Amino acid sequence: MSRSPSFSVRSEADLKVDEKSLYQWVVGFCIIRFDLEQGQLIEECYPSGCLTHNEELEVAFSSFPDSVSQNHNRSSIHDCIFFFRVRRQGNPQLAHLPSSEIVEVGNDQASQMTASDKVLKQRSKIQTGVNSRYLYGFVFNRQRHDERLKRGGEQKSVVILSHNPFSSVFRPLLQIMGPLYFDIGKKALNFIASYVSMWPVPVPGQLMELPIGNATLKVNLPPAHCMPLDCGVLFEELASPIAPFLPSSQSVPQGLFHDADLFGTFRGLLMQLWKLWELLLIGEPILIIAPTPPQCCEAVAGLVSLVAPLLCSIDFRPYFTIHDPDFAQLNSLPQGAAFPPMILGVTNLFFLKSLRRIPHILSVGNPVMNAARLPFSARASTGRIQAGPEGFSLPNFSFNRFTPSNFLNAMKLRRDGPLCLMTEHKEAFWSSYAPITKPDTSILNRLIDAGMSPRVEESMSVVNNDILRRHFIELTTNFLAPFGPYYRPTTPSEGSSPYVDPPPLPAFNAEDFLTSLSARGPGKFLLKRMKSNWLDLYRRFLKGHNFLPWFQRKRAVAEQEQYRMWRQARMRADIRHLISSMSELEIVDTFNAIERHLIGELQACAVLNLWCSDATSSKLREDLRAVFNVLPKDVQQLMLMNPERAALVRQEGAGLFNDLLQDYFRQESLSIEAVQVD
Numbered sequence: 001m002s003r004s005p006s007f008s009v010r011s012e013a014d015l016k017v018d019e020k021s022l023y024q025w026v027v028g029f030c031i032i033r034f035d036l037e038q039g040q041l042i043e044e045c046y047p048s049g050c051l052t053h054n055e056e057l058e059v060a061f062s063s064f065p066d067s068v069s070q071n072h073n074r075s076s077i078h079d080c081i082f083f084f085r086v087r088r089q090g091n092p093q094l095a096h097l098p099s100s101e102i103v104e105v106g107n108d109q110a111s112q113m114t115a116s117d118k119v120l121k122q123r124s125k126i127q128t129g130v131n132s133r134y135l136y137g138f139v140f141n142r143q144r145h146d147e148r149l150k151r152g153g154e155q156k157s158v159v160i161l162s163h164n165p166f167s168s169v170f171r172p173l174l175q176i177m178g179p180l181y182f183d184i185g186k187k188a189l190n191f192i193a194s195y196v197s198m199w200p201v202p203v204p205g206q207l208m209e210l211p212i213g214n215a216t217l218k219v220n221l222p223p224a225h226c227m228p229l230d231c232g233v234l235f236e237e238l239a240s241p242i243a244p245f246l247p248s249s250q251s252v253p254q255g256l257f258h259d260a261d262l263f264g265t266f267r268g269l270l271m272q273l274w275k276l277w278e279l280l281l282i283g284e285p286i287l288i289i290a291p292t293p294p295q296c297c298e299a300v301a302g303l304v305s306l307v308a309p310l311l312c313s314i315d316f317r318p319y320f321t322i323h324d325p326d327f328a329q330l331n332s333l334p335q336g337a338a339f340p341p342m343i344l345g346v347t348n349l350f351f352l353k354s355l356r357r358i359p360h361i362l363s364v365g366n367p368v369m370n371a372a373r374l375p376f377s378a379r380a381s382t383g384r385i386q387a388g389p390e391g392f393s394l395p396n397f398s399f400n401r402f403t404p405s406n407f408l409n410a411m412k413l414r415r416d417g418p419l420c421l422m423t424e425h426k427e428a429f430w431s432s433y434a435p436i437t438k439p440d441t442s443i444l445n446r447l448i449d450a451g452m453s454p455r456v457e458e459s460m461s462v463v464n465n466d467i468l469r470r471h472f473i474e475l476t477t478n479f480l481a482p483f484g485p486y487y488r489p490t491t492p493s494e495g496s497s498p499y500v501d502p503p504p505l506p507a508f509n510a511e512d513f514l515t516s517l518s519a520r521g522p523g524k525f526l527l528k529r530m531k532s533n534w535l536d537l538y539r540r541f542l543k544g545h546n547f548l549p550w551f552q553r554k555r556a557v558a559e560q561e562q563y564r565m566w567r568q569a570r571m572r573a574d575i576r577h578l579i580s581s582m583s584e585l586e587i588v589d590t591f592n593a594i595e596r597h598l599i600g601e602l603q604a605c606a607v608l609n610l611w612c613s614d615a616t617s618s619k620l621r622e623d624l625r626a627v628f629n630v631l632p633k634d635v636q637q638l639m640l641m642n643p644e645r646a647a648l649v650r651q652e653g654a655g656l657f658n659d660l661l662q663d664y665f666r667q668e669s670l671s672i673e674a675v676q677v678d
Helices: 019-023 053-062 115-128 167-184 187-197 262-282 293-306 325-331 367-371 404-416 418-422 441-446 454-487 510-520 524-529 534-543 547-572 575-579 584-608 614-629 633-640 643-649 653-677
Strands: 028-035 039-046 077-087 134-145 153-162 207-212 215-220 286-289 315-317 342-346 361-363 428-430
Touching: 019 187, 028 053, 028 187, 039 053, 039 187, 053 077, 053 134, 077 167, 077 293, 077 315, 134 167, 153 167, 167 187, 167 207, 167 215, 187 207, 262 286, 262 293, 262 361, 262 428, 262 454, 262 534, 286 293, 293 315, 293 342, 361 418, 404 418, 404 428, 441 454, 454 510, 454 524, 454 534, 454 547, 510 534, 534 547, 547 614, 575 584, 575 614, 584 614, 584 633, 584 643, 614 643, 633 643
Parallel strands: 286 342, 286 361, 315 342
Antiparallel strands: 028 039, 028 153, 077 134, 134 153, 207 215, 361 428
16 A cells, blocks of 8 residues: 555655644654564654653553454555554643543632623633543554565554544544555655644634645534533634534534434434434443454444534543553442443454443444445545545445344344354444434435445445434534523623623523423424433433533523623723713713723733733723713722722723732632632
8 A cells, every 4th residue: 555646745854844844734653563572562652742752652552453353364464544542641631630621610709700800710720621531543554465574574564643634634644644654765754844834723613724745635624512612622613603503515524523423324224313413412332343443433433423513522432442441440349339420442342341331332334345445534624535545335234123043043142142253243232322313314215325336336335324423413402402592692782881791691400491391392393203201311410410511601602702792892882871871870881881891801811811902991981981080080099999990990900910920820720729628
């Protein structure tokens, strides 16, 4: 397998790597060799020191197909691409946190904060949260079979490590970088690093053009609302709203792993997709077994994408091995303990016995596929299926329809249980969960069964993926719609003062929500597709692990959007017209409100180096002086007794700016100490 002949690299004299810019996309590159005596060995790691020793071991163990399940063939060279997700070992201060960042809203302390204080606190937390809890590894593995070599062959993997789950970027990049490394050696790492360091800053939800040599990768990044906050997502990016209508183009991503092959991966289990959607929605643990790493990765990515545009907050491991440090904890759960909410993709059948208490087990894939294609890397980020260097063909599965024989086979699989996979791999799903959502036969009937022609199969798979993807996006969007009023920002009404704090978002109480929803119903779309006990699904969702992180993030984003709208209204307000009809007490209250907003603006500028607008500060200062000038003289003198207030009115900003900055950090350190004491 060789790289595309249209790809070329620059001369070494042009190579320059900006490691800071590189880190925005990539943590590092690794070359790992499987040694027959010593096991996995890291030959190269660029930049040096990007991983701790324990992380190097974990990356090395995760970068090779499992020998127990790997299906060998007689070809001289076999390539495959897959990816894994491991917990970072170098950030012990993050170990106790859940898998998704939770923005603090609704507690007693937050309720006493002003709107600007809440937004400032949320933004400062996000802006400083540069440490990621997880590391994504995208692997190009080559197995070379040669009878002249010891044990008849050798293995080596090229790995791209990143804090971001940008599969649409790193899969096509690996298709260039992997063959390039095997052509020119470790110089390929410098070449690729120099190109990546020239890329612009990643912008979630945008189509980006990323140059690589004389080629350009055109990729759609996943939107910010589905990205974990520890990936470094900025608050402005989170505030981008979800489109109220379905995207007109399937290439527009609505969640993570938008390019996952739903139809190709679950073609033999299409009737189970609605049950799987519910299990993902409520955060149930699922074990996925496949013959090869590319197939189990594709299945895990497909399931995560199934709940878009919901933020998937449960842990997911596209390729999980017994060497992962978390395996020991999972294998030693005490009797009666619930299995943690996570999606595990595995190829080693040993997990069937060691993790036998996991409640839902899904078996996907076909061992024959391993010799013919690169399942995880074959499609571009736009959803088009491209021929790989070794050729590409979809498996010739029959489109499963209900027949008496299929029903009897399903009953036999259920009776035998997952351990029947120890003798023969079969596509099946073992779960005692009773789904509430009914499979949509109208969607299944629209899917195209192209027969046995690989060329037609490839085109039809794109169409079928689009049909399935749009349906489940619509299903999830309608399911989440009843929560909309709880994170809908309000705008200042005409004629009212924009200087007062905006009204708080409606308080949320789970029982009140369920009572209200039960009375009005979930809407026609869901009523047609769910059983009469549909309210139970909402009840399970509220108790599951996906609801709270998603809901609190939506609330925080709504507060940010509300703050932005009220801030703009203050910029447009005519303060003299507003105070002309106010009483003296109302004018004093307006003065205090403007003063509070001005201090908040200065703090935001100092702490975050954001919103630093001279126009905003100048407008608030002018409004403050305008209100001050209409106050009675005795009230003015009383107010000027406060030195900080006097400095604001007299525009002595430089000294006050530093005082406010010191006061802010003193308050933050006190709040951190209070949390530690509690």
